Amino acid sequence: MDPVDLPTAQRLIDNMRGVRYGEVLAMFLRDTGLEAEVYGTQMLNDCPQEQWQTLDADVIAKEMGAVFAKLNGPRYWLLDGLGTKVAVVEPVFRDFNGITMRRIAVINFGAEFTPGSYVERKINRGAVFFWDAGKKVYELVNPDGLKYEMQARCIGVDPTISEESLDTLGDKLSLPAGWSYRVRVLSEELIVDTTAHVATVLQDEFENSYTLPN
DSSP, X not given: OOOOOXXXXXXXXXXXXXXXXXXXXXXXXXXXXXXXXXXXXXXXXXXXXXXXXXXXXXXXXXXHTOSEEEEXXXXXXXXXXXXXXXXOSOOOEEEETTEEEEEEEEEEEESSOXXXXXXXXXXXXOOEEEEOTTSEEEEEEOTTOOEEEEEEEEOSSOTTOOTXXXXXXXXXXXXXXXXXXXXXXXXXXXXXXXXXXXXXXXXXXXXXXXXXXX
């Protein structure tokens, strides 16, 4: 699937590659099934390590009345710019042990939650992502040829993962049958606009995050 040119997408912020952030996912059992509210530090702070390492997912879940909570990060953007953001949820602010976060999205897992890596999730985030021409992208390709672009690397599972190490990440991944990992340099700008529809995302076993560019 080739990148789609979306001329109406407005680029508002540059130099995002390498910017650090962190997220807390609070899981609730609701009428539609298991639903996660995503809180993140994006555009607020860089998720200070001193505070991050004090967070306790069990304590957070109890305080929020959630079934459970997950610490997602710390993470570093691998995209180059951000565009128009549509408020898909009320931007509630919370303090997590000294780290200010904003509710940025909701993930509906439905009645049948399938745990694990390389599983597609639908997330209502209302965002536009930009990757610059001439920059490297890190992709998972499924058996049907669909490409998932890595949007952020995670150091929560393996603290040694750097952008430089992503060139050989494929040697460490336990990919499903028919899947592949590749690195390439973009010949033109890539835009992923999910302001009008939900985004399709997945993670590998190191919790690096990928998005489907359509």
